[in-house]
Amino acid sequence: MALPVVAPPRSHLGKDRDANTLLGRAVVGLGLTGLILYLDEDRVVKVAKTYTLDDFPGHDSGYVEYINDANRESLRRERWIYERLGDHEGIITCFKASDYGIELAFAKQGDLERYIKSNAEPHKPIKTRWILSLTDALSYIHSCRVFVDEIALRNVLVIDGQLKLSDFGQSYLLALAADVDTICENDLTAKIEIYHLGWVIYSIAVWGVHKYYYFEHEDPQWPNLQELPPTRHLFCGTIIQKCWNGDYASMAALNEEAHALLAK
Known part of the structure; x- marks a missing residue:
């Protein structure tokens, strides 16, 4: 390189x-x-x-x-x-x-945003492994009482074909006694983190760069679901839609269902 x-x-x-x-x-x-x-x-x-x-x-x-x-x-x-x-x-x-x-x-293969733009779409087994690695890692991070904040393609690095979360400069270190599933830290919640992850999973599923950051708007509001891309019949569509709907109570619940649906 x-x-x-x-x-x-x-x-x-x-x-x-x-x-x-x-x-x-x-x-x-x-x-x-x-x-x-x-x-x-x-x-x-x-x-x-x-x-x-x-x-x-x-x-x-x-x-x-x-x-x-x-x-x-x-x-x-x-x-x-x-x-x-x-x-x-x-x-x-x-x-x-x-x-x-x-x-x-050193992530020689760069971040996932650039990787998607410059590499051919991988087969489903690789996508599955990547998505489960992200849900595993983020479930662990939340269990450590940390909010990432910027869960985005540019902050997911590719190393030897493996995905690695990085860049915690804007993240939040919560109190160890905090209920990570219900706490609101500077307007950030677990459901917003899950919503952001849904966009990363969607980008992997369709193999295209799609960005969304909840707090880029002056008056952040939960998005109008009718304005979101269709997920029916899409690989991981059920998981993505539930991330966007706010149906998962926690990152751990998302991780558990992702493994139940994908790790077969």
């Missing part, structure tokens, strides 16, 4: 302790709050984006430091989430983490 020869700007690495060791590393991923830098053929490191005044003309140093602190806090929260989740199939491997960076497995 050819890597872009892009050195991260010093302003994006800031003055953190490990910044000098990362200068000159190729950027293989770019997010809202972080950069993904190449370490070797098996590993990358995620670091917080940091800026200088030159990046925000017309703003004062307080504004710039506010942005930098928010990005560092996002990385810190993501570290805590990886520590709570531990090593689990269906989640990107985290080798080690600190407040300066999170070392992760």
Whole structure:
């Protein structure tokens, strides 16, 4: 895989302790709050984006430091989430983490959005394995009292033909005593997470990129079901429709039914 020869700007690495060791590393991923830098053929490191005044003309140093602190806090929260989740199939491997960076497995095949666009449609057994790996992983994540928030194709990575959930920078670390099936955290609920997963499953089923994010609207409302794509006679159509209808009480219930219907 050819890597872009892009050195991260010093302003994006800031003055953190490990910044000098990362200068000159190729950027293989770019997010809202972080950069993904190449370490070797098996590993990358995620670091917080940091800026200088030159990046925000017309703003004062307080504004710039506010942005930098928010990005560092996002990385810190993501570290805590990886520590709570531990090593689990269906989640990107985290080798080690600190407040300066999170070392992760390198997904050479990219994210699922790009993979769908550039690869031929796989046979149903592969789709089935992928869908069950996602329901397994997300059921586990919810059992650890974590809300992902952005369950989307771009945050599902492909490694050696396996799907791995990644990017927990905007996720929520819930109290361990929380009822994950009923709690509402910053307007996010388990049913909204399941709804987002329904779109990922739909994209795999029809082998096309379909995006939906509940909170992209100013006044989020549960979608009008008549405006959604038809699922009758579609592979996994029953599961997808129930995700969109809000019929599953929990991610665990979805996972249980997915295995009952697909793992035959």
